[in-house]
Amino acid sequence: DQQVKQNSPSLSVQEGRISILNCDYTNSMFDYFLWYKKYPAEGPTFLISISSIKDKNEDGRFTVFLNKSAKHLSLHIVPSQPGDSAVYFCAASNVGGSQGNLIFGKGTKLSVKP
């Protein structure tokens, strides 16, 4: 059973608009969440993270929102740029339980059209 779900396999957005990527999780023990970006033929690269004690973390054009009660997080990219076109993975871990591994969603492919 998937503990981290990204229900939208793909998303298409116009350049300059907002991109919103969603992620749901089922394990209430998760206390740390990350977003990774992946270009073709490359490994995933870290984008932004959020601890469960926060509900928002911002880094430039990227903001991650966490709704613990709904077990939902989202990544907002504003404004979207063609270079943001990639696959975005949501990941979660249980740091408090000393779990060193990340559980990944299956990814959402974002296409930003000029």
Place this chain on the structure above:
Amino acid sequence: DAGVIQSPRHEVTEMGQEVTLRCKPISGHDYLFWYRQTMMRGLELLIYFNNNVPIDDSGMPEDRFSAKMPNASFSNLKIQPSEPRDSAVYFCASSLRPGTSGDEQFFGPGTRLTVL
């Protein structure tokens, strides 16, 4: 630092052959992870090491898979015998302290394995 280094980048082999994938983590990182990416299952953790010791290998599919980390600068993942369903992209990643703020995992470029 050159980042996480994986070799080979591409591997094509025939069913039944032994396959060895290699990884050099970022110097100073205490944790090393092996992942497999497929269309059906996405990115799944196979095994991870802390200070060269395997911590969790529950993701290793079956006994045909084995991984070792003989020292802090090298790990390998072996599949023997290989099967067509093992075809996937295998990633290695390393980190200082996984899951804590600022200590994210750094991924290598991956090895694309094709078993005919």
